[in-house]
Amino acid sequence: MVGSGVFLIPAQLAPYGWTGLVAWGVAIPGALLIAYILSELAAARPGATGAVAIVGEGLGPLPGLIIGWSYWVAVWAVNAIIALTAVRYLARFVPELTATPLATALGATALVWALTALNLGGARGAGRFQVATTLLKLLPLIAVVLILIGLAFGSSGQFSASPHTPFSGGSLSTALTLTFFPLVGFECASLAAERVRDPARNILRATLFGTALTGAFYFVISNGIVFALPEATVAAADAPVAMFVEIFWGRGAGLIIAAFAAIAAIGCLNGWVLMQGELPLGMARAGLLPRWFAHTTGRDASARSVLLASGLASLLILSGTIPGMENVLNFMLRLTTASTVWLYAGACVAALRLGIARVPAAIGLVFCAWVLAGAGVEAVVLSIALMLTAVPLYWLRPREQAA
Template sequence: MPAEATAPPEQGRDPHARRFGLPIATCLVMGNIIGGGIFLLPASVAPFGTISLVAFAVLTLGAVALALVFGRLAHRHPQTGGPYVYARAAFGDFAGFLAAWSYWITSWVSNAALAVASVGYLCVLFPAIGAHKWSMCLAALAMQWLPALANLAGTRYVGAVQLVATVLKFAPLMLVAVGGLFFFDPANLGPFQATGQSPAGALSASAAILLFSYLGVESAAVSAGEVRDPARNVGRATILGTAGAAVVYLLGTLSVFGLVAHEKLVTSEAPFTDAVNAMFGGTWGGTLVACAAVISMAGALNGWTLLSAQTPYAAAKDGLFPRAFETKRRGVPVVGVVVTTSLASALTVYNYTAGSEGVFEILVLVTTFTATVPYLLSTAAQIYFLLSGRGERVHRGRLARDGALAVLAFGFSMWLVAGSGYAAVYQGVLFLFAGVAVYAVMAARRHRTAA
């Protein structure tokens, strides 16, 4: 069984590499969660009716449970890698690899989805971008590579960009979330259930789309090695970031539903822009929201680019990913940043080439499945630690509470798999199984090296 690792020592005197304190770690969590999903998803779930608000509330409970579980796991394993570290510590190398592989897929596919989502708001600011699919594709690629350059400059700049972007994104969100309640019109809400599905089916289907909004609860845990006093601050940042994002999400989505007529919201490409225009009239408010949305998504891409490199870095150190992913400069795994951004770019080009209609929803569903694998393994690891009776990992006074949270988080992840749909599970499983061959190669290489 892999030994429990400790947090790495402070990085050297490189002025470009700086570890994150609690405020930056909280911004990393909140910034990655809020990202771009909140700006587009009200329109994506509007076809289901207001029952999607119920799904959002249920998802929030599941996300909070996951946040609490990750906080406890990070307290026991305060080093870079997050789900990979927990799964490997509990179940061995293969489980750890599956967690790392799935999380890596989730991160770069999510980056492609975020970049695609940002194009809708870029078109509001610069209408010429929307004139052709290739101009939209180039805009999406620029949204991926600019944050990648910030990452390559060092963790100091990653933290600065994350802080600024998180602050800026709150202006339009709070404008709509709080100010929109004063303009709320119940007549705009539309039907409670707008599809022919059963209530349970509609809840699961809308939840599968909405999960993308809560991806990122584990952000501080994945980057624990870059956080000061991770055993203490990672858990706090995870809970604070998730709770703050949940408040903004629920109020913001409710306000958009009440500000924009249902039939218009279903076809909207920029629902928050439409919401502000409905509040104040004209287009100036919507333009401001579009600008803030682009900044918000750039900030999320900044954080997710870091996470996409951290997990393969941790796995590479244990010989489970190619050794090149160990390369680290200025506190950032540079090879991981370049490789994952290149893969996200290739996926973006492919989807625009194949036809951009529905790209965002398709990518969201794929990441819905791949995200559940590290979540399932992490929550299962927590259950294992609690039930194994290993004294160094179990606080007996918290056994019942932590056990209930772990079971709830595990059940929540299983429900998300069911709600992903056959197509998403099929595509996600193909991505997952492709990793088995990679593991076979890496395991054989480790065996030869050890011999």
């Protein structure tokens, strides 16, 4: 979960001021609610290959396929965002990386393929890399918290140095969608259930505790940065966390934080590259996708799905170099969130139909509808269009299984 989102979102939320703070107060409990539903589904179906397979069981193979495909689209789309974020932080050391849109795109594409090569070596190696980067990426977050503690208990009064946009109910839905984006990832343990030892116990622990801890970090760090500095300063920052530390601790500290922020984004990218292979693999083994997606290498890596997704992420990154397409980050954040929320909504409906955690599922469904509303008509419509591209695969599925 801790990756590019927390290092990117302060700049996106800064224009919303107090509305952003309230949005965090809604997004984190909403994520915990969905996390609980996914954990209960995994506990009730410990033999399932993952959450998508359980959704397919509850809703039928075609809805299960469409929802799982939507999530897969969100995975490789978010990889494009994460890779671009990593390059922006690395550019604090090598400014040439962001000298032109093409240079930025090429650097991000290179990162995607470097992590793709690592994951083609198997889930175990990718998992070890993930553990190492997880330990390192907590350091910049701790540094921000320490600065915020000093500001809160000091006498400098920076928190009230400049006015911030007052709360606006009309902007809450959009701010909610943006705050929900960094929280996406809490479902990964339930998606790769067949890789998890004792899923009924460990998925619950990883999902709920991980979401709660990460949400608390995000709330403090994002709001602390936004309210400790002038709104316009944060909104204009390419690397808001590094900028924040540099202002209070100096350029050297800012560069150190930028390095760890880049590590965090790269580690997050590694985890999502793993998921872009694991998700289609689990769907294929559950009979929701053609058997072509079930192929694995000698190291049990889902090479076909990983290569396909990395190729699509690369195309998305390179599309940012097209004139008129430079400022699509905010839209991509909303599109990725919308594409992901369809899985959460499907899990809620499946829980209702299977008689699992029905009351939380009903509340969770309302929350999902709220997040989708905040994504905007364009993002929701495009997410639906991308979902429907999976329909031809449904008709291929029986032929492949028969073969």
